[in-house]
Amino acid sequence: MKIIEGGVTAPKGFEAAGVEAGIKYENRKDMAIIYSEAPCVAAGTFTTNVVKAAPVKWDMKLVAESPFVQAVVVNTGIANAGTGSEGMNCCRETAKAAGKLLGIPENAVLVGSTGVIGPQLPMDRIKAGVRKLAEAKSTELSSGTDAAKAIMTTDTVHKEIAVSLEAGGKTVTIGAMSKGSGMIHPNMGTMLSYVCTDAVIGKEELTKLVKEVVVDTYNMISVDGDTSTNDTLLVLANGMAGNPEILPGTPEYEEFRKALRYVNETQAKRLAGDGEGAKALVECRVINADTKENARKLAKSVICSSLTKAAIFGHDANWGRILCALGYSGASFDPEHMEISYQGARKSILIYKDGAGVDYSEEEATAILSEEEVRILADMKLGDEEATAWGCDLTYDYVKINADYRS
Amino acid sequence: MKIIEGGVTAPKGFEAAGVEAGIKYENRKDMAIIYSEAPCVAAGTFTTNVVKAAPVKWDMKLVAESPFVQAVVVNTGIANAGTGSEGMNCCRETAKAAGKLLGIPENAVLVGSTGVIGPQLPMDRIKAGVRKLAEAKSTELSSGTDAAKAIMTTDTVHKEIAVSLEAGGKTVTIGAMSKGSGMIHPNMGTMLSYVCTDAVIGKEELTKLVKEVVVDTYNMISVDGDTSTNDTLLVLANGMAGNPEILPGTPEYEEFRKALRYVNETQAKRLAGDGEGAKALVECRVINADTKENARKLAKSVICSSLTKAAIFGHDANWGRILCALGYSGASFDPEHMEISYQGARKSILIYKDGAGVDYSEEEATAILSEEEVRILADMKLGDEEATAWGCDLTYDYVKINADYRS
Numbered sequence: 091m092k093i094i095e096g097g098v099t100a101p102k103g104f105e106a107a108g109v110e111a112g113i114k115y116e117n118r119k120d121m122a123i124i125y126s127e128a129p130c131v132a133a134g135t136f137t138t139n140v141v142k143a144a145p146v147k148w149d150m151k152l153v154a155e156s157p158f159v160q161a162v163v164v165n166t167g168i169a170n171a172g173t174g175s176e177g178m179n180c181c182r183e184t185a186k187a188a189g190k191l192l193g194i195p196e197n198a199v200l201v202g203s204t205g206v207i208g209p210q211l212p213m214d215r216i217k218a219g220v221r222k223l224a225e226a227k228s229t230e231l232s233s234g235t236d237a238a239k240a241i242m243t244t245d246t247v248h249k250e251i252a253v254s255l256e257a258g259g260k261t262v263t264i265g266a267m268s269k270g271s272g273m274i275h276p277n278m279g280t281m282l283s284y285v286c287t288d289a290v291i292g293k294e295e296l297t298k299l300v301k302e303v304v305v306d307t308y309n310m311i312s313v314d315g316d317t318s319t320n321d322t323l324l325v326l327a328n329g330m331a332g333n334p335e336i337l338p339g340t341p342e343y344e345e346f347r348k349a350l351r352y353v354n355e356t357q358a359k360r361l362a363g364d365g366e367g368a369k370a371l372v373e374c375r376v377i378n379a380d381t382k383e384n385a386r387k388l389a390k391s392v393i394c395s396s397l398t399k400a401a402i403f404g405h406d407a408n409w410g411r412i413l414c415a416l417g418y419s420g421a422s423f424d425p426e427h428m429e430i431s432y433q434g435a436r437k438s439i440l441i442y443k444d445g446a447g448v449d450y451s452e453e454e455a456t457a458i459l460s461e462e463e464v465r466i467l468a469d470m471k472l473g474d475e476e477a478t479a480w481g482c483d484l485t486y487d488y489v490k491i492n493a494d495y496r497s
Numbered sequence: 498m499k500i501i502e503g504g505v506t507a508p509k510g511f512e513a514a515g516v517e518a519g520i521k522y523e524n525r526k527d528m529a530i531i532y533s534e535a536p537c538v539a540a541g542t543f544t545t546n547v548v549k550a551a552p553v554k555w556d557m558k559l560v561a562e563s564p565f566v567q568a569v570v571v572n573t574g575i576a577n578a579g580t581g582s583e584g585m586n587c588c589r590e591t592a593k594a595a596g597k598l599l600g601i602p603e604n605a606v607l608v609g610s611t612g613v614i615g616p617q618l619p620m621d622r623i624k625a626g627v628r629k630l631a632e633a634k635s636t637e638l639s640s641g642t643d644a645a646k647a648i649m650t651t652d653t654v655h656k657e658i659a660v661s662l663e664a665g666g667k668t669v670t671i672g673a674m675s676k677g678s679g680m681i682h683p684n685m686g687t688m689l690s691y692v693c694t695d696a697v698i699g700k701e702e703l704t705k706l707v708k709e710v711v712v713d714t715y716n717m718i719s720v721d722g723d724t725s726t727n728d729t730l731l732v733l734a735n736g737m738a739g740n741p742e743i744l745p746g747t748p749e750y751e752e753f754r755k756a757l758r759y760v761n762e763t764q765a766k767r768l769a770g771d772g773e774g775a776k777a778l779v780e781c782r783v784i785n786a787d788t789k790e791n792a793r794k795l796a797k798s799v800i801c802s803s804l805t806k807a808a809i810f811g812h813d814a815n816w817g818r819i820l821c822a823l824g825y826s827g828a829s830f831d832p833e834h835m836e837i838s839y840q841g842a843r844k845s846i847l848i849y850k851d852g853a854g855v856d857y858s859e860e861e862a863t864a865i866l867s868e869e870e871v872r873i874l875a876d877m878k879l880g881d882e883e884a885t886a887w888g889c890d891l892t893y894d895y896v897k898i899n900a901d902y903r904s
Contacts, residue, residue, distance in 0.1 A: 141824030141832045172820050174833065174852030207817020208854040319821050396803070397899055404900030410614020413579050414726050417548030425548045426581065445581030447615040484900075486893050492804055493811030 091349045097250025099234035100265035101288035103127040103330035106233045107226035108240030111219030113212065114167025114205060119240035121216075122164045122267075123223035124284055125192060129158035130326040131293040132200070133300040135308075137321035143171035145201045146322060148181040153324070156197045162284055162324060163188050163220060164202035164241050166269075171207045171319040180211045187217045191224040202282050204243055204269060204320055238267035241282055244491055245269050249360045255349045257342040260333035262289045266353050270361030283308065283323045283357055288331040289346060295338060299347055300325050307354040310386065310479040311362040312394045325350075362393075362480035363463070367487030372402055374412075374466045375433075377476040384421035385470075385477035391419030392466060393481030402464050403483035407432065407455035409441040412466060423470050433465040434458035498756045504657025506641035507672035508695035510534040510737035513640045514633035515647030518626030520619065521574025521612060526647035528623075529571045529674075530630035531691055532599060536565035537733040538700040539607070540707040542715075544728035550578035552608045553729060555588035560731070563604045569691055569731060570595050570627060571609035571648050573676075578614045578726040587618045594624045598631040609689050611650055611676060611727055645674035648689055651898055652676050656767045662756045664749040667740035669696045673760050677768030690715065690730045690764055695738035696753060702745060706754055707732050714761040717793065717886040718769040719801045732757075769800075769887035770870070774894030779809055781819075781873045782840075782885045791828035792877075792884035798826030799873060800888030809871050810890035814839065814862035816848040819873060830877050840872035841865035 099106045104126050108119040134153045136146050152159060163184055170177045185199035192199075203211070227233065238248040252265040268283035300323070308323060336346050363371030374392040379385035392398055395415035401408040409430050417425065426445040431438050432455060439450045439458065458464070464483075506513045511533050515526040541560045543553050559566060570591055577584045592606035599606075610618070634640065645655040659672035675690035707730070715730060743753050770778030781799040786792035799805055802822035808815040816837050824832065833852040838845050839862060846857045846865065865871070871890075 139821060139824035140826075140829060141820050169817070172817055172832070172849065172853060176853070207815075207821065319817075319824060396895075400896050400899030403896065406900065408614075410576070410579055410726075413548050414546060414614065417546035417726060419547075422547055425579070442579065446579060446583070484896055486896050488803075489807050489810065489891055489893050489896060492807030492891075493813065 091253050091255045091345065091352065094252045094254050096231035096252040096265055097234035097238050097267045098124050098265045098284060098286045099229050099231055100252035101263035101286050103288060103328050104265070104286045105227040105229050106237040107223045107228065108236030109219060109222040109226055111165065111215050111222065113165050113215055119236060120166045121219040121223055122237035122240035123227055124162040124237065124286060125227050126160050126326060126328040128328040128330055129160050129198070130328045131291070131296055132159045132324060132326050133293065133297040134322065134324045135300060135304050137318055139319050141171065141319045143169055143203060143320040144173055144177035144181050145170055145203045146320060147178065149200045149322060149324065152197055152200055158198060159200055159326065160194045160198040161188055161192055162200040162202060163223065164282065165211065165216060165219065166241055166243050167205040168203060168209050168211055169205045169207045169320050170203040170211050173210055176210055180213060180216070183213055184216055184220065187220045188224065191221065200324060202322055204241065204282055207319060234265065234267065241267065241269040243269060244366050245364055247364055249357055251353055251356050253349050253353055255345050257289065257336060257346065258334035260331050262331045262333050262346065263287065264349055264353050266357055268357040268361060270364060282320070285325040285353060287325070287327045288329065289327050289336055290329040290331060290333050291327050291336040295336060296325060296327055299350055303351045303354050306477070307351065307358040310390060310477065311358045312390065312481050359480050362482055365482035366491045367485040368482030369485055370402060370483045371463045372399065372481045372483060373463060373478060374468065375476065375478045376468045376470060378472060379470045379475045380472040382475045382477065385475045387419045387421045388416050388468060388470065389477045389479035391415045393479045396484055399481065399484035402459060403485050405456050405459040407441060407452065407459055409447060413442060416468060423472060428471050429469040431467045432458045433467050435461055498660050498662045498752065498759065501659045501661050503638035503659040503672055504641035504645050504674045505531050505672045505691060505693045506636050506638055507659035508670035508693050510695060510735050511672070511693045512634040512636050513644040514630045514635065515643030516626060516629040516633055518572065518622050518629065520572050520622055526643060527573045528626040528630060529644035529647035530634055531569040531644065531693060532634050533567050533733060533735040535735040535737055536567050536605070537735045538698070538703055539566045539731060539733050540700065540704040541729065541731045542707060542711050544725055546726050548578065548726045550576055550610060550727040551580055551584035551588050552577055552610045553727060554585065556607045556609070556729060556731065559604055559607055565605060566607055566733065567601045567605040568595055568599055569607040569609060570630065571689065572618070572623060572626065573648055573650050574612040575610060575616050575618055576612045576614045576727050577610040577618055580617055583617055587620060587623070590620055591623055591627065594627045595631065598628065607731060609729055611648065611689055614726060641672065641674065648674065648676040650676060651773050652771055654771055656764055658760055658763050660756050660760055662752050664696065664743060664753065665741035667738050669738045669740050669753065670694065671756055671760050673764055675764040675768060677771060689727070692732040692760060694732070694734045695736065696734050696743055697736040697738060697740050698734050698743040702743060703732060703734055706757055710758045710761050713884070714758065714765040717797060717884065718765045719797065719888050766887050769889055772889035773898045774892040775889030776892055777809060777890045778870045779806065779888045779890060780870060780885060781875065782883065783875045783877060784883045785879060786877045786882045787879040789882045789884065792882045794826045794828045795823050795875060795877065796884045796886035798822045800886045803891055806888065806891035809866060810892050812863050812866040814848060814859065814866055816854060820849060823875060830879060835878050836876040838874045839865045840874050842868055
């Protein structure tokens with residue numbers, strides 16, 4: 091596997107665009123399209139929130155029932171959540187308009203929305219946006235970038251990635267774009283993440299792989315503990331690489347799995363590190379846990395702890411808060427027989443061992459906590475399972491952004 | 498039941514004191530004692546955190562095994578958590594020193610600590626503090642207030658309460674003091690809350706009542722989702738009111754239960770409203786839920802949502818965040834058939850109904866959201882169970898306090 095330039099338009103046959111549709115703000119790209127020249131098999135995971143946005147319901151139905159999909163239309167500014175049956179109509183109207191322009195059935199058009207919950211979509215602007223998108227879309231790498239920029243809300247940077255791998259003498263490419271920032275605590279899904287590949291792979295295999303990958307990537311990040319109404323991960327495969335079909339038990343399957351995992355883990359970490367107001371990416375790796383499930387619980391509990399997040403913002407090596415968060419994770423362990431350390435880029439320091447704090451240099455600890463990636467390692471000394479979770483620090487800016495989001 | 502002046506020294510036979518022991522800071526009261534002239538039956542609930550502070554372990558053992566208890570010694574500044582076997586020795590030494598001065602066995606002395614996790618207690622200062630406490634303790638109401646002030650950490654106000662009721666021709670009194678502020682997300686316990694009563698009541702009945710009351714009071718508040726290592730609620734009954742023993746199935750039992758609930762609910766609300774950096778108490782009442790358990794989950798999910806808390810700080814009537822938090826609570830409901838409203842002191846406004854937002858005056862909503870108590874009502878329209886949870890808004894000051902707690 092190698093990392094290459096570009097995002098969703100890196101794999102063969104995928105086009106994209108990002109345009110200004112004036113949904114909520116002027117002078118910014120706020121609608122995006124992904125279009126595949128060939129029909130795609132699709133897999134997806136979606137929010138577990140009981141309150142599902144209309145586009146989530148639309149996409150769930152399409153992924154489950156449509157014979158194929160071929161396009162995704164996304165808007166920012168308005169989430170189309172809490173919008174009742176009118177909201178569902180907006181999805182259908184959007185898909186219909188796009189389908190007509192692209193010459194594909196409306197049930198081949200996935201939709202996505204992100205933004206404020208409550209208002210209805212301005213359908214005239216959406217439809218005008220769809221027309222612009224259909225005209226602007228291209229296979230250029232820069233068009234993928236335009237799309238990645240158009241789906242941003244309070245993100246500070248756009249998030250795209252592409253990798254390629256060899257499969258049966260053919261080059262298979264995977265490209266992705268994602269947006270996150272607030273209301274990030276995915277559970278079987280993330281905010282919005284779109285992954286395109288030209289691999290030849292069956293729907294069943296793709297679905298299985300996506301489910302597997304999500305557990306250790308998007309489901310292991312949190313910005314604020316709030317699971318959104320709109321969380322969506324979609325993976326589209328159009329088969330245009332012409333590789334022999336990727337089947338379980340083959341080296342190609344393993345290679346593809348690794349690449350898919352790498353793409354999604356990278357995007358998940360970027361979502362966490364670019365959390366609203368965040369100054370640092372916080373990683374917690376739990377090793378030697380008794381079960382995989384407990385390793386995940388422990389790691390996630392630490393990166394979700396407001397007190398730990400605020401301490402990291404203050405560059406304060408307050409291991410008590412990490413220990414406390416491990417303690418209320420729901421996983422059992424022996425606090426008298428485990429270790430916690432901070433892993434800096436150049437140096438690691440042990441801060442807690444076997445029931446009590448260790449003498450360490452506060453100066454060194456502060457230096458490590460001032461890095462852009464703060465890594466916490468917890469050695470549970472119980473077994474050999476491990477998991478990693480990613481979050482961010484809690485800053486004044488998180489409060490500022492969210493106290494005044496709608497105005 | 499009537500509300501009367503005072504706190505832990507309001508019931509007969511209880512003495513208290515708060516003194517400066519210089520545990521971590523100078524010029525502030527930082528140690529407290531509660532002492533009963535007569536031996537007490539005790540009931541308690543404690544943190545569910547796997548990492549339990551040494552005083553929690555000490556108190557759990559005493560409440561379970563000691564024939565009676567007669568004193569509680571509490572310090573602030575240092576939590577005596579993450580302190581290993583040396584921390585347990587500190588509890589024993591403290592109890593031993595107090596027992597000797599008070600003429601009671603060491604296993605009749607409960608201890609409590611709150612503050613930073615990690616450092617060992619300075620035992621010379623603790624012992625000097627215990628001597629001062631033993632000298633200073635009195636039945637004066639002001640001594641109860643001194644004790645309530647001495648247990649504060651980042652609390653902005655001390656929290657005491659007393660009520661009295663009639664039972665079999667005798668006046669029974671209940672008095673309490675509590676501290677909270679950060680790391681507040683109790684689960685079978687709270688930060689530190691001490692309740693004294695002169696009622697004649699058996700240990701078994703008291704234990705049952707305490708367990709019952711905790712579920713709807715301390716377990717329904719959250720400041721930051723962090724369940725502390727030190728959460729402790731202790732209820733001591735010394736029997737000095739001379740009432741006929743309070744037994745289940747009698748009107749006195751019901752009256753005592755109500756009074757105990759009132760005392761603990763009031764203290765729990767005060768802990769929530771005085772959360773670190775808080776500008777407002779946030780109450781979420783869920784009505785017409787299908788089960789009591791779901792009502793609790795739904796109410797608690799709303800007051801725990803960082804996004805809802807930040808919106809309330811910004812006086813922003815962002816009902817989408819409330820709906821979203823209800824949606825990820827783990828309880829099932831139909832978002833197309835329920836209502837959300839804000840309940841102001843003088844006026845209520847409906848903001849969401851049957852799947853979509855309602856037209857309401859933003860001006861009125863902002864006025865309600867600017868009150869010191871912000872009340873959210875969610876009508877699930879599923880059954881007839883209800884629950885209420887309390888939290889606070891998320892402010893710049895929460896981040897400030899916790900980014901720099903140790904320095």
